[in-house]
Amino acid sequence: MKSRISRRALMATFSGLACAGYFKGLLRDAFAADPTGPQRLVVLSNPHGCGADLWRPQAVGGGPAQETGWTLDYDPDSTLGPLEAHKDSLLIIEGLDLTCNYQGVDPILTGHNGGNVAPLTGRHGRSEDDSMRTDGPSIDHVVAKQLGTKPLYFKPLGYAGGATAVSYDDAGEQIPYEYDFRDSYKSWFGSFMAPSNDPTAKARSAADLSVVSYLKDDANRLRSRLAGPERAKMEAHLDALNLLEKRLSRPAAITCQKPAGAPTGSLDDETYLQTCMDFGLELFACGLTQVFTLFMDIGQTMPWVGLGDVKMHDDIAHGYRPDDPASVRKLSKLQRWYAAQVAYMIEGLKAMPEGDGTAYDNTIILWTNELGDPARHMNNNLPFVLAGGGGTYKKGRFLQLGYAPEYRDPQNAHNGLLCSLANQFGLGLSGFGDPRFPGELSGFLG
């Protein structure tokens, strides 16, 4: 079913903007404060873990890869094959563990819940029976605040997919994600007004802003009476109101081609994740957000992967055995399909002209997974891939940190990567998440 926003329509949006000169102007304005730094963050996360053997790059001609000069498409089922064309802009990192879920945590807080909470927060869940909450924010939330943008958090499965989420607010509470295009379209484009010099429209805009002004006054009054976590609620409320105000008071010159309607499609479509990505790309094109997290879980049934009538989690992930090449290959085939989706996002960004290059040049994509070891549901040696032209770190590299096959010996806390990433967005942090694992990732900048 090809009901997603057509590629052509998307391109029409972009090219129309480029012709009118809006697009360049829009982005220059939006990022004037830091014209050379990374301007967008895309987080892609998917389930089911990873099989290291077919995931890691190989030297051209075979054999172990060095830091540079490798290939990804060395096997029909190699996981990262679809990213071959983009490999010069990748940073592939092997050997990072969600150490915060293991070290000094008894019993360990791992599995699906640990794999949802920790990857982007660098923190473990609060306790065994409160395991889907933590004590601090996720990287996408932090970067969105830094950029002053309202993030798009999208999870195709919605709440029917369980209470899992990867994005967390400052208090460590899950941020509810969007999952229904109809709602999202209304929410993001509903009050999107074409610029106008009509006095009535101006008066309406002023009245809208007076409403927000009242809301902020009210939030400030309430905040002054609060302390601790209760105060944090009102801080978050004020953050949201400030973003709303910013959008409402945006200069009228900023515009884009508003999509005619909400995207359509269903979870049964092979292209559904791409439809989700198209929606995020449209928001990027319209300057409506700079942070987009997509939880790439579309359920268990994915017949198009070519594995037959099997359940991706129950059969493929659980059926994975490192010493059984057939099971490794199946998992890699599944993950290769996800890699193709990542490639789609990359290509979408590359198709958006921006400045002297494309939007890809100003974006960092973080692609991660809930699990490392699929069958045992352990959060060690998670597959982390960075893509995009944004940021000052050196690209086209394969960083091999060395990993412990057993979760009992986590070696490389992934907090360093989160810290490095945050600092690419100008955060200037000395650590991210769990304070026991400070500092940036060694070798990140290259």
Add this chain to the structure above:
Amino acid sequence: MRQTLSALALLLFGCTANIVGSGDQNGVDPQGPGLVAGGGASGGNVGDPGTTPAECATAAAQKPGISARIRRLTRLELENTLTDLLGEEVRPLAAELEPDTFAIGYSTGDERGVSSNYVDALKIVAEGAAAKLAGAPETAGLGASCSADDASATACAKTFLETFGARALRRPLAQAELDGLLVVYTAGAATVPCGDRGAALSAGVEYAVRALLQSPDFIFRTELGAVGASGDVVTLTPYEVASALSYALTASPPDTALAQQAKSGGLTTPDQLAAEGRRLLETQPERFARQAERFVREWLSIDLGSPAWKKDGKLYPEAGPAFKAALDRETELFLRDWAQNPSLSALLQSAKSFVSKDNAPAYGLSITSADFMPTELDPAQRAGVLTLPSYLGSRAHADSSSPVLRGVAVLKKFLCLEPPPVPAMVPPLPPADQSDAKTTRERFAQHTALAACSSCHQAFDPMGNAFEHYDAIGRYRDEENGEPVDSSGALVGTAGSDAPVADAVALSGLLATTPEVRACVMRQTYRFIIGRRETDADACVMSRYRQLFEQRQGDVRELMLALVTDPSVFSRAAMAPAP
């Protein structure tokens, strides 16, 4: 495929290693009465009525267990609140908001704040609601005489905002609020071109109402005490107490009479509160029924939209959208009917349900009517909520029943116990389609017989096995794959010795009379109504609730009433600064 999945259930359970654990956080004793492991009060034996009154008479025990806080309205609460303000026409608007979250297991948890997305969606809701102002009785005061001149218009707007605003915020407006709303009013009135004073008045009021309905003081209800209050303990205002009462019992704002009691000082004693609570229950039975329904649905995680209800279409072709919608409707009718006399025993033992042609297949009945008729089911096969197909299918896999999921559910939901930790290395399962087992129970038993598994599974499998008469969509069966069903099981995990049961009907009956179950249901109700997990500091009030729940033979409505009319409802501990 089918067998693979069934046997994988065990490993799936293993996946969720972090759902396991030993009891609750904060040192609360999962075994029940104690709530106070080591807190000085008697932690003691299951079945013990709990902390003694003497201990609770000490000054320390009088300190409020709950801190001052703000609680965001849930979706149902917002829906009822908007409807009370503006009429039935606005009821559907709340569905625009993101679904509730369940950090404490209930939508009412007090951790709720707002996200950026929530704020944007609330804007859409408020704009939709403000466009339906005609549904508010206060608009009668915005008649033609208001349009005589600008001063009249402003005076009318002010009166409107004072009265409508007091209903919206569930308390009188502060001067700063009224002043701020009049600023919005002026800006809104300016959106109408000069000349049409009546239209300008309407527009101004509409914009001010948009502001009211998005304001933090609307979307959060406060438990903060009077402005400027200080000290270790704050006393809630009568308006806050009134809201605590009405939202707990009806998920709705105070009605006119309750608001009047708050204003006139008639809500200062537990007795006065209880009288008002009983009046609310009598005058708004539908609202209470919906609240009771919400409690049970959230407590037992009955969710037709959950992944568990994506049944294998080849095995269960009947489990399509109409069937699921009918099971959902049946659940609603069953629970709202129960709410008329909501005892724990009725919840667990009633054989009456509501059947139409669409859910009849779950019961093997032939019915042609699309109407849901009260139906007495075979009491040998059905007993209460745990044998509702909607519940049973929520605790099953896509292609099979699950003794594990069903057993764990009883353990967690009715005994308030967590399963023991899964061993760090659950051994890989042999391919299950090579299994020679014919029934689900046999397949599971083959795995749980392994030494590494059996020690954990014995904590819940005996309860889950009792449900083996029900397939993945809750149909009753005597045979599975030609083999007779073995539903023999036992209630385990209580203070007494394990009690054998023949099936789920017997298990339900036993649960209804087990002290640990009543203690657990009391705690579940507490979490739902109070919006947080219990802690050591709650030991004394919990002891009171528990005794009351026993005295009232497990009447959940009486317990809910007690929870919001206890003396503890009037005060809160001062907020702690950020850690």
